[in-house]
Amino acid sequence: MHRSFIARHPSVLVFLALLALFTLAVTVLSEGFGVGVISTSFVKTLGKTLCLCLVAVAMDLIWGYAGILSLGHFAFFGLGGYMIGMWLMFERTRHIVEGALADAALPPTPEEIEAAIGNQVFGVVGSSDLPLIWSFADSLAIQLALVVLVPGLLALVFGWLAFRARVTGVYLSILTQAMTLGLALYLFQNASGLRGNNGLSGLQNLPGVTAPQSEVSLWFFWASALALALGYLLSAWLVSGKFGSVIRGIRDNEARVRFLGYSVEHYKLAIFTLTACIAGIAGALYYPQAGIINPAEIAPIASIYLAVWVAIGGRGRLYGAVIGTAFVSLLSSWFTGGQAPDLTVAGYRVAWVDWWLVLLGLSFVAVTLYAPRGIAGGLERLAGRRKDTAS
């Protein structure tokens, strides 16, 4: 089955090969294990971009294939980051606290260690107790499970409520946006138990690992590449089969699929929850590379950018989502990072840091109006024309 699937979809193989080649190239050029052409911070940027590509693939599944424009997938992404961040922060603080208490006259009791960790982590929001949701923060296995379970459960409950009430189209988009706004506002409170607007920080340090950041960054880069490869493979397999046909049918004519006897709500719920889980995994890989997560990350605008990336890349094509995300997010960080040379137009100095978003917004309008299939659509048209001329 697997072989025939790959055989039927050579583009997947091409994508995986390119991804492997890219990973190898970055590794060889990196500071950690290679010749040192690519700086550690750029390795992290590339690793983060791979994570964004993964969540974009999820976005493409839910929007491009199932036609549900979710404007809340960064909520799931952020939740994944928070779940792994809790373990990273707790364990790292535990190492620090144990080191500090080692000099005390009496060996520390578990209660003392916990109190000291609580103080260290929550002193910034004026508290010293570890909230209940941190009960499992000392267990990597449980927190890793939560990376998938928490976003999945939220998506399941939210999706069940929304799809059951037959909320569709733009209404659903606005509702998902309200969800991510509500979650962000909730997390902004100090009482949320996740350090309010301070968020979780110091996530780039792996507890108990002494390897330099140049190596750690590569580990995360590989993990991100692997996750993207697996996510892409899963998504491609999913959309190639019967399930894919049904969700595409829902996108094109929901009522007809319902009349054919399919339980539209269940399909929507399944794809919504699955993509939320993928987003959670992507977030859990992204934030240790970013080093910090705070509620501003899941503000509605983040999910909108996700839609922008997928739209520019070309929705309804998995590789389109990847291309769009990689292209736009790398370009974004190039422009807003101040590396782009300023332009002087008619005596006015155009600083890209200021004007990049204007350009992005307008080009997004242009893509929507004139190139609804995005970059991938353009590529396919080029390829198609060549095929036509060849035959």
Added chain:
Amino acid sequence: MKTLLMAMLCALLTTPFALAQTRNVQDILQTQRALIEESSRRTIGPAIDALADSGLPAIPRVLETWQAKEMWQRAADGLFFAGEETADGLYRLIDFDTGAPVGTYPRSELTQLKPNSGIRALIATALVRFQLTDPDPAKRSAALDSLGRDPEAGLLEPLRASVAAETDPALRARKERMERLMTIAHGASPAERIAAIESLSGDLGVDFRATLNPILATRRTVIGATDPPPANVAATLSPGGEELGVTAAYDLLVAEGRAPALVTKEARDAALTAHIRDGEVGGLPVAALSSETARDTAYDALVVAGLAEPRVGPQDVAEALAGHRFLDVYADPDPDVTAAAAAALGASQTRVAVGQAVDLGLDALSLASIYFLAAIGLAITFGVMGVINMAHGEFIMMGAYTGFVVQQFVTNHTASILLAVPLAFAVTFAAGVALERLVIRWLYHRPLETLLATFGVSIALQQLAKNIFGTQARPLTAPGWLDGAWVINDVVAISYIRIAIFALALLFLGLFLFIMNRTRLGLETRAVTQNPRMAASMGINPDRVNMLTFGLGSGIAGIAGVVIGLFAKVTSEMGGDYIVQSFMTVVVGGVGNIWGTLAGATMIGGFQKGVEWLNPSNTLAAQTYMIVFIIIFIQFRPRGIIALKGRAAGD
């Protein structure tokens, strides 16, 4: 016997002297000279009292002069005078008793008395009794203010004496109220105090509640099981209950010296640390002390060895608590007075609660009008036309910035706001028409893509505003006549600007209804929305109608922006704060129906204020709960509060 004789002798000796003293101010001042020169808040009391009680007509002026730091002491003989600086830098001294000048002196021969703020406050209190009958109403009013801050018992009689002669009705009412309040606090008999309390029962004033609270203040005390209870017990507490935890109760016992102190963890650990010998303490190796139980065991071993105080176990605590009674005792010893005060305070609090509910309702109403204002433009573009315009929030922002720019040129706030409203409408109308012509008309049948394209516009506009106006918040100043609030009583008050917003929301509602139901444009808009091809065959130009309707909705958003800018800061991101709320308002209310939008705004505003009332410190939580509430609400009414039926409902 000897003491009695001595006392009589003293009285005999001092009486004629005291009589002589009352004859003039200087004598009193000289008697109190040491205290006045010391000039300390703690010791000055008798000196001020001696002056105030002397009954001399010049006293108010003496006290005022002293308070104003215009009292001088002549260095040569230590006499006190009122002093004023003359043109040539010398000081003319005036005798307090005669009012006659006694000559001019250079500063070097004088000492200025500089009472500190604490002493000046004491002087002010002493002055109150004189000022209560002062011919100047302003001074009488100031005296009442001072009395309100510090209602001293001794001033009750002068206050009562001054009521009858009061000619100003407002001041008379204040004096009568103050007399009641001071009678409650300092009345001679319980009956008098109870009568005063009952006469004001249910009053909403903060001063009334502030007078009652000290009467009802309780002190927590502990007595032995068989001791007689003190007077006027408010409540008997059982330790471990809600009011008094076991730990707190035991701490009270310890504080009163009725029980041995608990050995805290810190004390235990300190004792263990102090007795470490050769890596061992209490028979256990130090390395083993990494749990509470191990530490307790080691400590108990220290206790057995006589090296530490024994621990107080739970058994001991329970026994100690059982042997005592815990009481809350009223500060006021008379049970009748406290009962009357509690009843009166209860009545007041009931009325305060009602007032607060009214206040909350007004708050909710004004929040609802803000949401309604922000959403009404959307009710046209989204509700009637079905166009998702995510740049709607940015139109609000554009309107607010238009107001800001107008205020840069027109400094009169009233004129600038009146000018800004039509201008904001014009600017956002033009922007709306441009957006409709350039983007939206190509996407009428692809709502999701309209959403995305207008998002792009929204991002670009936001950044553009940031580039032009910077990131800091710009103020939009309301005209002076909108400052202040309409105060109904001490609890219920509503600011004029909120009233103005409410009135404006009503105005817009009327405007919307008029345009949609009574004008040609409204008719055509409804026709085009229901069936564009049919409308076109009736001679209506759908393109033109769509353009104008969209422009109208955008223009109203611009006006809403000016209004919102008056109470919220104008920033490039302000649109984002309203866009989700606005869509929620329209969706919850029911798309395509202005009454639904009104109902949605009222519901969301009311719900949000309600949550804030339950948890006042946390507006963020209120918004979160509101969104959760909306998601659940949509389960039960997916088409909003007022759902369109039949052909108008569309798809």
